[in-house]
Amino acid sequence: MNVFNIVIAGVGGQGVLMASKVLAESALASGMDVKQNEVHGMAQRGGSVISFVRIGDKVYSPVVMPGSADILISFEPLEALRYVHYLKPGGMLVYNKGTINPSTVASGLATYPADVEEQISRACGGAHGIDALAIAQQAGNAKAVNMVMVGSVLKKLPIDAQVVEGVVSALSKDKGVEVNLKALRGGGAAA
Amino acid sequence: MKKIISGNEAIALSFEDSGGVFASGYPGTPSTETLEEVARLGNVYCEWAPNEKVGLESAIGASLAGGRSLATMKHVGVNVAADALMTLTYTGVNAGLILMAADDPGMHSSQNEQDSRNYAKFAKIPMLDPADSQEAYDFVRAGFEISEQFDTPVMLRTTTRISHAKGIVEPKGKIEPKVGAWEKNVPKYVMLPNFGKIKHVTVEERLLKLQEFAETSPLNRVEMGDTDLGIVTSGISYQHVKEAFPAASILKLGLVHPLPEKKIREFAGKVKRLMVVEEMDAIFEEQIRAMGIPVHIGKDRISLCGEVSADIVRAAAGAPITAAATAPVENLPQRPPTFCPGCAHRGLYSILSKLKVYVSGDIGCYTLGALPPLSAMHTCICMGASISAAHGMAKVNEIAGRAEKPVAVIGDSTFFHSGITGLLSMAYNNGSALVIIMDNRTTGMTGGQENPGSGQILQGEPAKQVNMVDLVKVLGIDNVVEINSYNLEETEAAIRKGLETPGPYVLVDRNPCILRYRVKKPLYAVDQDKCTGCRACLKASCVALGLTSSGEKPKVGIDPNICNGCGVCAQLCKFDAMSEA
Numbered sequence: 001m002n003v004f005n006i007v008i009a010g011v012g013g014q015g016v017l018m019a020s021k022v023l024a025e026s027a028l029a030s031g032m033d034v035k036q037n038e039v040h041g042m043a044q045r046g047g048s049v050i051s052f053v054r055i056g057d058k059v060y061s062p063v064v065m066p067g068s069a070d071i072l073i074s075f076e077p078l079e080a081l082r083y084v085h086y087l088k089p090g091g092m093l094v095y096n097k098g099t100i101n102p103s104t105v106a107s108g109l110a111t112y113p114a115d116v117e118e119q120i121s122r123a124c125g126g127a128h129g130i131d132a133l134a135i136a137q138q139a140g141n142a143k144a145v146n147m148v149m150v151g152s153v154l155k156k157l158p159i160d161a162q163v164v165e166g167v168v169s170a171l172s173k174d175k176g177v178e179v180n181l182k183a184l185r186g187g188g189a190a191a
Numbered sequence: 192m193k194k195i196i197s198g199n200e201a202i203a204l205s206f207e208d209s210g211g212v213f214a215s216g217y218p219g220t221p222s223t224e225t226l227e228e229v230a231r232l233g234n235v236y237c238e239w240a241p242n243e244k245v246g247l248e249s250a251i252g253a254s255l256a257g258g259r260s261l262a263t264m265k266h267v268g269v270n271v272a273a274d275a276l277m278t279l280t281y282t283g284v285n286a287g288l289i290l291m292a293a294d295d296p297g298m299h300s301s302q303n304e305q306d307s308r309n310y311a312k313f314a315k316i317p318m319l320d321p322a323d324s325q326e327a328y329d330f331v332r333a334g335f336e337i338s339e340q341f342d343t344p345v346m347l348r349t350t351t352r353i354s355h356a357k358g359i360v361e362p363k364g365k366i367e368p369k370v371g372a373w374e375k376n377v378p379k380y381v382m383l384p385n386f387g388k389i390k391h392v393t394v395e396e397r398l399l400k401l402q403e404f405a406e407t408s409p410l411n412r413v414e415m416g417d418t419d420l421g422i423v424t425s426g427i428s429y430q431h432v433k434e435a436f437p438a439a440s441i442l443k444l445g446l447v448h449p450l451p452e453k454k455i456r457e458f459a460g461k462v463k464r465l466m467v468v469e470e471m472d473a474i475f476e477e478q479i480r481a482m483g484i485p486v487h488i489g490k491d492r493i494s495l496c497g498e499v500s501a502d503i504v505r506a507a508a509g510a511p512i513t514a515a516a517t518a519p520v521e522n523l524p525q526r527p528p529t530f531c532p533g534c535a536h537r538g539l540y541s542i543l544s545k546l547k548v549y550v551s552g553d554i555g556c557y558t559l560g561a562l563p564p565l566s567a568m569h570t571c572i573c574m575g576a577s578i579s580a581a582h583g584m585a586k587v588n589e590i591a592g593r594a595e596k597p598v599a600v601i602g603d604s605t606f607f608h609s610g611i612t613g614l615l616s617m618a619y620n621n622g623s624a625l626v627i628i629m630d631n632r633t634t635g636m637t638g639g640q641e642n643p644g645s646g647q648i649l650q651g652e653p654a655k656q657v658n659m660v661d662l663v664k665v666l667g668i669d670n671v672v673e674i675n676s677y678n679l680e681e682t683e684a685a686i687r688k689g690l691e692t693p694g695p696y697v698l699v700d701r702n703p704c705i706l707r708y709r710v711k712k713p714l715y716a717v718d719q720d721k722c723t724g725c726r727a728c729l730k731a732s733c734v735a736l737g738l739t740s741s742g743e744k745p746k747v748g749i750d751p752n753i754c755n756g757c758g759v760c761a762q763l764c765k766f767d768a769m770s771e772a
Contacts, residue, residue, distance in 0.1 A: 011526065024357055028195045035323075036195070037356035039299045045556065046734050047528035060433040062356035065502050067515035081520045089516040100734070101750075102526035107564045107732040110524035123517050142752075 003056035004158050005064045008038075008149075009083045010075030011100050012047050015146030018171075019073070020051040022150055025167045026159045027055040037062035046103060050083055055158060071156060073149050076100050077116045077129070084123040093124045094152045094191065096132035096145060128152075128191065135186040141176075144183035151187025161188075193361050198327040198353040201360050202263075202291060203228035205331035210366040211235050212258030212286070215246040217608065218637035219265030220300040221354035222293035226263050227640070230649045235368070239634075239641055239649045242574070242608040243268035247275045247290060254288040255380065257371030259335055263291040266307050267573065271609070273310070276344070280314040281390040282380050283342035286371050287335035291347045293354050296470045297498040300636075302554065302573065304496065306471035307348050311448035315398050318346040318448040319410065320426040324358035330445065332363065333410060337446075341397055341404070348447070350470065352427045352498070402449040410445035413458055420508060421462025423455065423475055427499070428468045434501035435510065450478050459484045466508060470499045529559055532735045533710060533755025535702035536560060536629060539600075539676040541731050541763065542683045543567040548598045548690065551584065551624075553577035553610070555602040556635045564730050568600065575609030577601045581624035582617045589623070596690050599626045603659065604634035604642040611666065617695045618667030625689040626697045629676075630659045631704040639707035663697050670696045677702060679762040705755055712756030714772045715749050721768035722746040728760040728769065736760060 006023060010016040020036050027034035038051035052064040066085050072093045074080030080095040087093060097117070104110040113119060120127045130152055136144040147168065154161050165181060172180045196204065202225050206214060214229050214237035216222065229237040240246035243264040253260035264272060269292045276290065292310065295301040311318035317337050319330040327349065334345040378386045405411060417438045424432050425444040432441060442458045444450070459465045459479075466488040467476040476489040492507035493499060502512040530537045540560040543550055544567040552558055552568035553576060561568035570580060581599035588595060601610045606628055617624060634640040641647045646656035663671045670692060674685045682700075689696035703710060717739075724744030729736055735755070739748035749760070751772065761769035 012528065024195050028193065028359060033359065034195060035356055035358050037352060039351060039355065045528035045531055045559070046526070048526040059358075061427075061430040061501055062352055062358070063431075063500060065434075065500060065513045066519070067513040078523060078526070082523055082526075085515055085517050085519040087516050089514070091516060101737045102524050103529035103732055103734050104524045104526070106729065106734045106736045108726050108729040108738075109563060112524060119520065123520060 003054050003059055005069045006053040006055070007064050007069040007072045007083060007086045008051040008053070008075075009072065009079040010049050011079065012045060012049050014049070014075045015143065016049045016051050016075060019146040019150050020053050022164065022167055022171065023053045023157070023159070025171070026164045027053070029163050029167060030159050033057060033059045035059045035062040048079055048082060071153050073153055075132070075145060075149055077120060078102070078112065080120050080127070081116060081123065084120065087124060092153070092156055093120070093127040094149065095120065095127065095129050096149060097129040098131065098133045130187070130190040132187065135190055136183050139182035139186050140179040141183075144179055147180045147183035148187035148190070151184035152191040154184070154188050155191065193359050195357050196324055196360050197224065197355055197357045198321065198324050198349050199224040199355070200228045201324040201327040202331055202347065203232060204360070204362060205328040206261050207232050207235050208362055208365045209332040209335050210259050210368040211261055212368050212370060213237070213250060213253035214261040214263065215240045215249045216263030216291075217241070217243045217246050217268055218634045218640040219268050219293070220637055221295060221349070221351040222263050222265045222268070222291060223637045223640065224354070225291060226649065237649060241643055243272040244275055247272040247279070250288055251275060251279055254284045254286045256373045257286050259287045259368065261289050261291060264293070265301065266292055266294045266305050267301065267303065268292070269307055269310055271574070276310070276314050278382050279344050280316050280394055281382055281387055284338055284344060287338035288344045289331065289334045289338065289347050290344055291349065294348060294350045294471070296350055299351050302571070304471060306474065307346065308447055308474045309472065311346050312474070315394050316343050316346060316448070317341070317401050317446060318348055319445060320348050320447040321353055321445070322426050322429040322443070323353070324356070324360045326445065327353060328360050328362065341401055343397055348426070350427050398449055402451070405446050405449055405451040406453050408446055411451050411454060412443045412445070413454070414441045414443065415461070416440045418462050420464050420466060421458055422466045422468055423458070423479065424468040425475070426470070428470055431499050431501045431504050432468050435504035436508070444475070447475075450475065452482055455479055456482065456484055464488065468493065468499060468504055471495060527562060529562070529732055529734060530556065531706050531755070532733055532753050533705040533712070533757040535631060535676050535700060535705070537731050537733060537757065538679055538682060538759045539627065539629065539700060540565040540567045541759065542679060542686060543598065543600070544730070546683070546686065549584070549595065551577045551581040551597050551599045553599070553601040553605050554636070555605050557600055557602055557629055560600070564732050574605050575601070575613055578610050578613030578617060578624070578626055581626070582613065582620070582622040585622055585624045597624045598690075599624055601626070601628055602635065603628060603630040603632060603644045607643050607657070611662070614663065614668065614695070614697070615666045623694050625686065626695065628659060628663070628697065628699045630699050630701050631707070633704045633707040635704045635707065639704060659699050659701070663699070668695050668697050670694065672698050674698045674700050675702065676700045677757055677759065679759065710755070714751050714754045714756050715758060715761055715769050716751070716772035717746070717748050718768045718770070719746055721766050723766055725765070727765060728763045731759050731763055733760060
């Protein structure tokens with residue numbers, strides 16, 4: 001198998017890192033080579049976050065080059081637009097429709113693009129938006145947005161859904177197992 | 192069992208598996224998680240030092256007492272520890288000693304982009320440069336062996352994409368830690384000039400032996416392939432090279448100082464074109480050229496600045512780069528990091544911004560106060576420089592007859608790191624600046640690590656907690672006032688008094704980091720009838736605030752999912768439109 005490139009984008013604090021961890025652990029559990037990388041440090045303070053998961057027989061670089069992502073998962077529409085050029089021709093984009101104001105918008109220095117979803121569609125024809133917050137809340141925890149987003153792309157991954165569910169169960173604590181599995185499946189149903 | 196872990200975690204695990212006894216360091220991206228992981232694994236003693244120099248010196252002591260030791264720091268931390276390093280290279284070690292230096296090419300979270308490989312050359316010591324998590328694991332073990340075999344400190348250099356990227360690691364067998372003898376050896380460990388002169392010769396001889404070692408060590412590996420292009424590379428650059436040219440011949444260096452001259456010459460002789468791929472400085476290329484070996488592609492095609500990527504390697508060798516499906520979307524609103532909702536720094540900076548004073552800044556979350564709309568920091572150089580620089584400014588202002596008093600802003604961890612000596616100098620040399628210590632009792636920017644003011648050690652257990660006010664007083668500062676920066680009126684009055692009073696004046700804000708200590712207060716809400724859309728509150732730069740309508744004078748609302756109830760925005764509102772929800 002050639003290398004399958006996943007890019008996960010979002011805002012610091014949204015759980016991009018945990019989503020990446022789930023995918024990376026699932027690849028390892030499936031016997032594949034995997035590299036995962038995000039740059040953190042200043043990201044926690046509400047900054048833009050981008051994370052890479054690369055899966056295959058043999059993976060060298062932990063970095064996904066712009067123009068080579070098979071899937072872009074974005075936890076926020078503006079961040080989908082910011083990283084849409086990472087997609088390869090024919091690559092798939094799933095994004096969460098819930099918006100989060102950047103500090104530049106919150107302080108009145110910039111305006112959040114009102115037509116963000118139209119711009120996404122223009123940049124990527126098959127882009128699919130879901131209301132991840134509503135699905136996460138239905139599952140029992142608004143913070144499970146990250147699991148909803150993972151669930152939304154599960155069918156497109158070269159990993160068995162059962163393996164991912166096993167990893168999510170192992171990484172979740174007590175009551176979180178049920179909530180996260182519900183969120184994962186809810187995301188799958190919304191895809 | 193195979194695990195998927197980061198380079199930092201791999202170094203920590205290998206330190207434990209390789210007979211490590213003592214680890215110390217100071218937090219700094221991208222090195223921080225290494226010591227945190229040693230603590231989490233829990234089987235080897237480790238601690239946060241107040242700065243990198245103390246961390247390395249403690250590791251030196253541990254080595255002299257017979258325990259394998261590790262000092263961790265980011266690249267700029269090596270500057271702080273360099274005084275110890277440059278003589279440690281003369282004394283050598285007793286038990287193995289590794290200095291981990293984590294570089295940050297691309298400056299994801301750093302103030303400069305220095306290449307730590309220069310330090311290995313400068314200190315004339317071996318340096319290992321792992322290319323993934325497995326090598327990070329393997330090179331710790333190799334590092335201890337080299338350190339003990341050649342009686343030398345070893346530098347283990349990572350970059351952000353090694354420290355933070357996760358890859359699969361298969362741990363090797365565990366070596367039980369052994370503590371060796373603690374012996375007195377004056378000529379070896381007391382660097383008086385007479386002993387130092389002898390040791391300098393030893394250092395030069397050691398380097399020649401290490402060069403011989405480098406020629407045959409499996410740490411440096413040749414992967415022969417297509418001989419049209421031969422690439423010399425190391426570390427993360429190796430991965431980018433493999434992505435770009437999987438069939439090319441590669442000389443992959445694991446031991447990046449000293450270089451194996453014969454091996455390089457032999458490799459260069461087998462390939463048509465020699466390319467050198469290295470991030471940041473032309474360390475390999477300059478040395479290879481000095482050997483008289485022609486380099487066909489190097490820093491003439493690959494920038495000295497920023498990270499290398501597969502496409503940069505492709506482009507440098509004249510190969511096509513990845514075709515983009517769509518161009519980057521231009522003119523999007525930026526999403527820079529900012530103060531957390533509820534952060535105590537926000538109130539302080541909104542006042543400094545309003546007063547338009549000159550702010551001498553420092554390294555930490557509060558450096559973000561330099562960004563608009565707060566725009567209230569005017570210099571930031573290195574750890575601790577806020578106070579010393581403000582002192583110099585005040586002296587020149589005095590000479591020039593300028594009345595304005597500079598303001599230094601520094602966090603608690605940075606103050607303990609290297610702000611204390613600056614303040615001591617200000618008191619001693621009859622200086623005059625207003626110093627504001629943001630004592631939030633954690634090392635915030637790196638994720639909330641413990642420090643001497645936290646009352647906790649690295650493992651979270653209780654510890655001595657330094658009293659900031661007493662510490663400041665004992666340095667010779669008479670005017671020390673505690674403030675609460677959530678109260679804007681009182682804080683502004685305190686700042687004005689500090690600016691008007693001649694001599695050094697210190698304000699200490701003792702509000703804890705809301706992220707580290709999970710502070711949650713009653714939320715605020717906006718009365719939409721009272722809001723006039725004047726936007727005075729937006730100057731606080733809080734992401735919980737947003738416009739609730741469009742049109743000419745849109746009103747402001749507070750997102751209850753984001754608000755932390757600090758009340759700073761409510762105090763900025765002149766129309767009493769904001770109150771506890």
